[in-house]
Amino acid sequence: MLQAKEVTQILRAHGYKVTPQRLAVYHALARTTAHPQAETLYAELLPLYPTMSLATVYKTLGILCEVGLAQELNVGEDAYRYDANTALHPHICCRVCGRVDDVSGLSLTGLQREAASCTGYEVTEQQVYFYGVCPACREQELRDEAGQRKVH
Amino acid sequence: MLQAKEVTQILRAHGYKVTPQRLAVYHALARTTAHPQAETLYAELLPLYPTMSLATVYKTLGILCEVGLAQELNVGEDAYRYDANTALHPHICCRVCGRVDDVSGLSLTGLQREAASCTGYEVTEQQVYFYGVCPACREQELRDEAGQRKVH
DNA sequence: CAATAACAAATAACGATTATCTATTTATAA
């Protein structure tokens, strides 16, 4: 998570003005690893910035992605998610509760090179998404099964 | 690409009726490797089935995904793409022309196991997307650069 | 201090997808 000073520098370097709203969106995003949607960030910021509009959140997120302070995720929901961690790393999404977590400790740079040689593309980016059931939901499922067995 | 008879069996086995429209959507999708959007399939089918509506295409694609005859892709566009090849394989998307190709010859099963052990999730699916510039667009870019040099 | 440009907020617009409703078609068994 970058400091306000660094964020300011980066925005200015790309010709964008620095406003309290923009810093607030960045810090709300950088403070969490929950990969929120625009709507979630908006709801979180509204108490602090009662005049902020959802359109401003979207526009700011677009700018943050453009200048390399965030990345956009799409796990197949109806809405985008955002991540202030722009390092190359996979994400994993729980099919039960919908949470999205980072996956750290997988080396993916080899994949990119392989993909380039398979396809003839010049490969510049990649996104890796896993889907399954998170630990909390797995436990819940085990509890549910146990409960059902008692009923029978 | 499965034959109509097999598709019929699979749909019936899942309790769905088999209609000319459903077979047509499946075959239009299975015939191509371009990973079309619903709109594209609709435009392709309209001359053959003048009464078909876009809603029917969407509903049919949803059913095909549910019964395992297709999968849904999302490379970050505003619309979903669909693929009748349901085997686990990555996709690669050209940032210039937007085309989406299959990547074959990458082994991904190890990744899934690694992700499970990193996160504690039970991992059931994955999607791998690469982004870059396709061979055709790379050539075009080279030609454009050559042209610019002449002008100077 | 004036002039200019960029901005935030509000609103409307847009477009992909889904829900609803009705007439039609399919599957099934007599």
Add this chain to the structure above:
DNA sequence: TTATAAATAGATAATCGTTATTTGTTATTG
């Protein structure tokens, strides 16, 4: 084959995430 019940297709409208537009405000520069 044909009658019947259930499921479907198509038309239409609705929904919702996202983007464009407009207008008044703020910040910056000379």
